[in-house]
Amino acid sequence: MGDSESLGLHGIAELDLGRAARRGYPEAIYCAGKSAAQVGAIALAVKDAHEAGTTSGTVLFTRAAAEHAEAVLGVLPDAVHDEIGRILAWPPRAPEPTGGLVAVLCAGTSDLPVAREAVFTLTYLGRPTELVVDIGVAGIHRVLARQDLIDAARAIVVVAGMDGALPSVVAGLAHSPVVAVPTSVGYGAAFEGLAPLLSMLNACSPGVGVVNIDNGYGAGHLAAQIAAPLPAT
Numbered sequence: 504m505g506d507s508e509s510l511g512l513h514g515i516a517e518l519d520l521g522r523a524a525r526r527g528y529p530e531a532i533y534c535a536g537k538s539a540a541q542v543g544a545i546a547l548a549v550k551d552a553h554e555a556g557t558t559s560g561t562v563l564f565t566r567a568a569a570e571h572a573e574a575v576l577g578v579l580p581d582a583v584h585d586e587i588g589r590i591l592a593w594p595p596r597a598p599e600p601t602g603g604l605v606a607v608l609c610a611g612t613s614d615l616p617v618a619r620e621a622v623f624t625l626t627y628l629g630r631p632t633e634l635v636v637d638i639g640v641a642g643i644h645r646v647l648a649r650q651d652l653i654d655a656a657r658a659i660v661v662v663a664g665m666d667g668a669l670p671s672v673v674a675g676l677a678h679s680p681v682v683a684v685p686t687s688v689g690y691g692a693a694f695e696g697l698a699p700l701l702s703m704l705n706a707c708s709p710g711v712g713v714v715n716i717d718n719g720y721g722a723g724h725l726a727a728q729i730a731a732p733l734p735a736t
Contacts, residue, residue: 515541518548520558528628528727529560531720534571542567543574549593550579561598561627564591565620565720588619588719598629603657603730605632605723608649608673610639610663613688617719618662621684624723625660630730640668646676653677657730660722664688667699674708680729683713684722 516532523529530549534542542564552558564575564582567589575582575591582593605625609618615636625632633652638645646669653659653676661670662684670683683706685699692698696716703713714721 516545516548518545518552518558520552523558523560528724529562530558531563531565533565534568535566537571539570539574542571543578546575546578546593553594561592561594561596563624563627563720564593565589565624567591585619585623587616588623589616590620590623590720592623592627597626600626600629600631602630602727602732604655605630605658605660605726605730606649606652606656607632607634607660607662607723608638608646608669609634609636610661610665610669611688612637614662614664614686617684617686617717618660620719621660621662621723621726624720625727628724628727630727638669639663639665640672643672646672650676653679658682658726660684660726662686662719662722663703664696664699665690665693667702670703670711670713671706671708674706674711677710679710681708681711682722682726682729683711684719685713685716687717 519530549562572584579593581595582591583595584591607618607622622632622634656679658679660682661673663669664686667685670681674681683703685696687696
């Protein structure tokens with residue numbers, strides 16, 4: 504009998520219980536597209552695996568709508584829930600921050616759910632993080648005023664919708680890699696994030712890597728790996 508069957512997940516999911524040992528980063532459960540009952544069953548399996556000592560590290564539940572969060576909290580009542588970022592973590596205690604600082608720059612308040620998902624991910628993957636909100640290119644002085652933070656960061660996550668111009672501007676000011684996150688924020692011709700995605704892929708400034716539309720988790724995970732503690736020499 505496989506792990507998923509023994510955990511009561513046959514036909515629902517197959518938990519990657521060895522991911523933390525294999526990669527140094529724990530499992531994440533993408534809740535969108537799953538029913539609340541399925542997410543609740545997965546949460547119970549996660550709890551059972553921790554109690555049995557067959558997995559370790561904090562598991563994240565991403566893209567959790569209200570009904571998903573309710574299901575998780577019904578099984579894991581002490582889980583940490585960021586309602587804006589639509590993400591939960593259990594066990595609730597984040598690791599002590601190690602490695603380099605990751606700055607998360609959010610172009611506008613409308614982009615905040617994706618930026619918060621990135622910050623939450625970075626926190627539970629053990630990186631020191633600083634979030635700056637409403638720093639879009641419509642007021643370029645707001646970006647220039649954060650030059651000290653840009654200089655201090657080992658990696659920078661830039662979250663933007665509309666024209667998606669902010670990552671290119673930030674990369675032109677930074678010596679660290681920029682992880683660009685297009686969001687589905689914008690009027691009709693933004694095509695639900697396609698326009699900023701293409702802008703970011705066509706960034707003039709070198710050193711910009713782009714994740715998928717609204718993928719704050721993926722951006723946070725990549726930045727956490729970039730800013731991981733340097734090996735001892």
